[in-house]
Amino acid sequence: MRNLFLLIVKYGGFLSFLGLELLCFLLIVRFNEDQQKIWIHSSNYFSGKLYDNFDAVTRYWNLSIVADSLASENARLRAELRDARFQEEVLGGTVTDEKWQQHYSFNAAEIVNNSISRFNNYTTINRGSRHGIKPRQGVIDDKGIVGIVTNVGEYYSSVMSILNKESRIGASIKKNNFFGSLVWQSNDPKVVQLADVPKHAPVAVGDTIQTSGYSTVFPGGIPVGKVVKAEVPDGSNFHNIDVALFNDLGNARYVYVINNLMRMDQKSVEETNDE
Amino acid sequence: MMNNKFFSHFLRFVFIVLLQVLIFKRLSFSIGGANYMTVLIYPIFIFLLPHKTPHAVLVFLGFVLGITIDVFYDSPGIHASAAVFTAFIRPLVLSMFEPRGGYNLNLSPSKKEMGINNFSFYAATLLVFHLLVYFIMEAFSLVYLGECLLRTIVSFLPSLVFIIIYQFIFDPKE
Numbered sequence: 001m002r003n004l005f006l007l008i009v010k011y012g013g014f015l016s017f018l019g020l021e022l023l024c025f026l027l028i029v030r031f032n033e034d035q036q037k038i039w040i041h042s043s044n045y046f047s048g049k050l051y052d053n054f055d056a057v058t059r060y061w062n063l064s065i066v067a068d069s070l071a072s073e074n075a076r077l078r079a080e081l082r083d084a085r086f087q088e089e090v091l092g093g094t095v096t097d098e099k100w101q102q103h104y105s106f107n108a109a110e111i112v113n114n115s116i117s118r119f120n121n122y123t124t125i126n127r128g129s130r131h132g133i134k135p136r137q138g139v140i141d142d143k144g145i146v147g148i149v150t151n152v153g154e155y156y157s158s159v160m161s162i163l164n165k166e167s168r169i170g171a172s173i174k175k176n177n178f179f180g181s182l183v184w185q186s187n188d189p190k191v192v193q194l195a196d197v198p199k200h201a202p203v204a205v206g207d208t209i210q211t212s213g214y215s216t217v218f219p220g221g222i223p224v225g226k227v228v229k230a231e232v233p234d235g236s237n238f239h240n241i242d243v244a245l246f247n248d249l250g251n252a253r254y255v256y257v258i259n260n261l262m263r264m265d266q267k268s269v270e271e272t273n274d275e
Numbered sequence: 276m277m278n279n280k281f282f283s284h285f286l287r288f289v290f291i292v293l294l295q296v297l298i299f300k301r302l303s304f305s306i307g308g309a310n311y312m313t314v315l316i317y318p319i320f321i322f323l324l325p326h327k328t329p330h331a332v333l334v335f336l337g338f339v340l341g342i343t344i345d346v347f348y349d350s351p352g353i354h355a356s357a358a359v360f361t362a363f364i365r366p367l368v369l370s371m372f373e374p375r376g377g378y379n380l381n382l383s384p385s386k387k388e389m390g391i392n393n394f395s396f397y398a399a400t401l402l403v404f405h406l407l408v409y410f411i412m413e414a415f416s417l418v419y420l421g422e423c424l425l426r427t428i429v430s431f432l433p434s435l436v437f438i439i440i441y442q443f444i445f446d447p448k449e
Contacts, residue, residue, distance in 0.1 A: 012330060013331050013333065013366070014330075014363070016330075016334040017359060017362075017363040020334055021356055021359050023338070023352075023355075024359060024412075025356065027342075028353055028412060030351070030352075031351035035413075035415040042416070
């Protein structure tokens, strides 16, 4: 206590100087408008600078945490993207009519993998057995035909494109119903050939080709393309017909898988012929 | 005796404050370039306090003087901070002008005690610091330090002249 007293006596002037200057300072910034503004402004400036610098340091400490959270955020956002989702819902429609029995039903699907540049092209769609896709079902898009389902997984199916050397699809000339098989002999992804049309059938450039409906795969009457070249080679009984496709398989995206509800019936009837 | 001295200092306090706020405040405003020239004579109250005044009391009286002036100048704390500073450095400045035999601690550092030369230098030194602190506090930023120095220089001479005239007219030892 005595020491404290001596301390105050010895440094009293300095201590009271400090205390009173502090008091003056507070009075100045409290009651003088201009000085108050300067004080507030510069204290903001300095504290802002301080926080800024401090933040710049601590930012490095937090960097890995921030990176992790950003990465998980990215993953979450990627999962939110439409493309990242498997659309479980089956889009489709059936018509119930007593007079008109449903013959075909359609499953909307989306092409997720496609090729047009190889000899044997396949397309993958995002529908599988879960959605009622079976092998030997036809696939069309809004302008023409795409191919035939070959392999079916649970969620995905593989479609043999009409741009495949193995593919044979029944088609006919719209105006007179002479029919043949659509094959792909050229390597032009826009052009297929209609084979096996007898040479007495009148074919002209510009004729529309459509599906014949003679198979269990496609209903009849689906437009396929237009004749761009028709000729009968010497010594042949059949036309060589080039058909330009209405659709472009290079950019097809939304397709429909055709489910022939009476396929088994037709098949079993036809099989009795072979016995 | 003690009460008498205290009373005389109190009277001088009141008188100097009145002089400052009634005459020199207006004077500062009426002379051309009032923005730069501010005549401050009230620090003489601090100059003339007795030698034996404890340092802490000196500083405290400086604050009281300054805050009283502030009341009239409508600038709370600005004059007070300058006066507190002036009171704080007074012993240091006094020691610079200390005669060989030391001060008579019962007296005040006045013209009569120190002689006109020493008193003028003593007053001038304190006054420069007082004005400088005052202008810096008024600007409240070191950005205008040059302007603060200019104002200090411009205000210094008239203030010092009036302080010395005051000493000639009202010698406290009479």
